[in-house]
Each structure stands twice: as structure tokens, then as C-alpha cells.
Amino acid sequence: MSANLPYNDQQLVLLLKQDSKEAFGEIYGRYQTLLFLFAVKKLQDEETAKDIVQEVFISLWNNRATIIDSAPLAPYLYRSVLNKVLNIFRSKGVTEEYIASLQYTLNNFSEGSADYLIREKDISAMIELEIANLPDRMREVFDLRRKEYLSNKEIALKLNLSEHTVATHMKNALKILRKRLGSAIFSVYFINL
């Protein structure tokens, strides 16, 4: 059974709302690393960053029914991570570096309009930046998967890698998912019996 889901994010959200663990695994595969890197940069603390990403994905699963179909997935996930990072910051001491950095933002980014809203394009830019900084091979696989929705096999052909290597790049989440999906189908079979 293939765990390839050559779907776009919106289709994945629809599947997720129908309790698809496979779609959940695909979302995890697409965004987990990027969200982790985002969090670890802000916090400079790997364990806390891991905890935050874990919480965000668990709450994505638990709240899947309430996600709005048309809401873009990436901003939703990034905002969740950002809010959790903010809570950590709130409890930490204020350093001069924060103040200086915040002052810089206040001076330069809003251009006096007092409109600091993080828009979708800001988050897209952030994602592009994170992807650009990934280790080379991982980045290529990521890009093909996320932008062109290619399957592992197609990526392997394109990059002249073994399918196995691509699968490893796309993380073991999918492998574990495949195992789980087997039982999901098993359940469905019985319900239909």
C-alpha cells in the first residue's frame, strides 16, 4: 500500500476532517521539520522546540473537526507555533537583544502604519526561507513534494535517487502511518460487513 498522497494542503485538510490518519501523517511530513526549525531558532532550545511542535500536531488532530475548510494550513500551523513560542517568551527574562530587535521591528517594518498583521505572504516567505536553509537533498525532495505534489517514485526518478532514499527523506512518519492505515482499512472492512 502506498502512503503517497499527492494532494495539496487544502485537500489534505478535507481528508483530515474525515479522520484520515494518512492525511495527518502527510501534513506532519510536510510541515513538522519546518515548524521545528522555526521554533528552535526563536527559542534556541531544542527540547522546548520539540515539545511545542508535538503539542501543535496533537492539537491539530484533536481539533480537526473545527478547522475551517478553506483556511490555509501553513499559516494555521505557523501561528499555533508562534503563539506557543510567545508563551515561552513571556515567562523568560527580557534581554537587551530582544529589546533591540523589537525596537528595530517597530522602527522599520510597519512604516508608520501601525499595521503589524502577519499576512499569508509573510508566512509563505518564512516557509521558503526555512526550506532554502534545509540540507541540500532534503530541500530538493521537500520542494518537489510540496510544490509539485510528486510521489516518492517520481521524486526518485527526477533526482536519480533510490525510492528508498526519498522515502527516508520524507520521514518515517509515513512508514508508521502505512502500518496504521492498514488497520484503518481493516476497521472499515468490518463496518461494511
Add this chain to the structure above:
Amino acid sequence: MQKSEAEKLFDKFKNGTCNAAEMEAVRYWLHYYRSETDAKYSSAELEDISEEIWSKVELALPERKPRVIALKAKIAAAAAIVMLTLGGLYFMQNKAPLSNQVASVYKNDIDPGGDKAYLILADGKKVSLDHLQQGDITQPGVKISRSADGMVIYKTSADQAATDENNTLETPRGGRFSIVLPDGTKAWLNAASTLTYPLSFKNKKERIVTLSGEGYFEVAHDKLHPFMIRSQRQTVQVLGTHFNIQAYSNEKKIRTTLLSGSVRISGSMQGSKTLKPGEQADFTTNGVTVSQADTEQANAWVNDDFVFNGEDLHTVMRQVARWYDVDVVYDGEQDNAAFYSTISRKKKLSEILKALTMNQGVHFKLEGRRVTVMP
């Protein structure tokens, strides 16, 4: 003043007194904060982290309830019997049939592995050693023969000139073999492994061999010429001794277990580590970890046993795959719990699988050389 503007905002944020617009400003700041920083992680590290987080996330996903499964299993068993009665073609179909979920199926049986290996000579010629008789193979200056107990023995003639030529001993899946190297070192190779060594150690400062897969070594003592074993990035320097190395590319770590003597493990970024008898070293991308070994387990295979001491199902099945030369596929969701047992490697595959069923509660389907693992 500009500076106090930021400070004030930060105070409000910490006190939770920001209004909506101020809160957005803080978010906006954090969004860009340190965004240019390089978080230095390798692909391997990122994958490890991904797996680690997933293993925790996975726990929060709902499990099916055991009671329901038990009931469903009964229905499945009943359905299976009906279907079996209806048609013998049932198992010929590729799609996983319903009954697979409850009972093991052995369509055939498979003999255990045995003494099987190839010798790849310096000129590239590949010779099967299965039926090698005394003095069958000659290379210039070297006589290769087989002892009564099956070991391949190298005899280098006294006038053999120094050479850089190598031979390779290669065992297929389902094969094992033993060899006495030109310096008198004895090596046992487990299934799906290769050992490359020079035809002669003459005029060499170090005795260097390369191992992939798994080998047990009894190294001939020679203080002046250290014996070195390379496996992927790890190098084991041997100071006269008995030890086992498992370095299969489909295992997560290279494990070196020392039974007697002393070995030094190098190749990791944290420098080298020396093992004491009874210790094992696990070499991974994160470095080398030394711990107390189960020495009985480490070289059990030399004595034709599988010894499982808390390995998970997948690790156990990788060993089974190598020794019985079968492919293992997983169907459905199995209990991947730790497994404890000692089983002879001389038994047929079906007996091994039955033991696993009893201990682990998993079921198997054996068709040709393919084993399907089912819940």
C-alpha cells in the same frame, strides 16, 4: 524615546496588558526575530527529531479498543472458515484476505541457512565455496583449502611477495561461513555479509580488513601489527582478542561486543573509545555509546542460536529475513513489544514463526519466500 517604546511594549506583553494591535506587533516581531539565524541540523538529525516527535504525537492518536477487536476477530474467524469452504482459490489472491488477520498460514516451509559463501579472488573471479575440496583454489603464492570442520584456510608460501591484492569472502542471505586469514586470525561471517582482506599481511604495518554485515573474530595476537576492522565509518582497532561486530546497513547502529581482550572504536566525532571485556559499543550518527553487553547474545549466531533479549518485532524479523532469505512485509498494526527468547537457528522457518506467534501474539503468512506479518 524610541528605546523605551520597545521596553514599554515588552513590559505590557509580559504583564499580559497588550491591546490587540500591540499584541500583533509583538507577534510580528517574533515572526521575523532570528529568522536569518542558521539552525545547523543535518538531514539525519532532522529525521531523528521528526521520528522522536512523531512517536509522541502518535500516542495521542486514538487506538482501537481491544474488546471490539476481539469480537471482530471472532467474526473474522467465522468469515474465514466460510470463505475457505467456498473456494480454495482464496489464498491465491493478492489482496489481503480477511482471514489473514486471525490465523497464521504456512503455504510452504523454508530450511534454515547453512554454510554458503563465495570467495571473490584478486582477479575478480567469484568461486562458490559450498563444495570446495582441499586445495581447490590457487592464487599465486597462496593455497586455499578447507579444514575438516569447514573453515577456509589460507596458506601463504614463505616466498610470497608482499601484495596489495585483496580477496573478499561473501555470504548470501541464508549463508554463513568461517575463515582463517593469512595471519591466523579466525573470522565467522553471518548471513548477508562480506569481509575483504589482503592476500598477505607481509610488509604491512597494520592488518586492515573491511566488514559489512556481521562477523565474529578471534584475532591472532601480534602486538607489532594492530588488526583493524573497518565498517562504514567505524574503525575497530584490535589489540588481540575475541569480539563480535554487527554492521548491517539496515540496522540503526553498528554494535561491537567484546568478549575478551581489548578493542578501540574510532570514527566518531567524539574521538575513540576503548572497550573492556563484557562491554558493547553502539556506533550511530550521534556518536558511540558504551554499555554492558549480553555477550551470550552477541555471538549466539556463531553457535547457531537466535537469542532475543528485548528486541522489537522489526529487529527480530530483520534477523529472520537474513537467515532464512525471506522478504518480510507488514500488514496491519502489530504489537511491536520487546521480545525475549532463545531459538535454534537450525530449525525450519515455520517453527521460528510459531515461536514468535506464541510469544508475541503476531501471526504470519508464508508464501514462497515472502513472510507477511499480521496482528
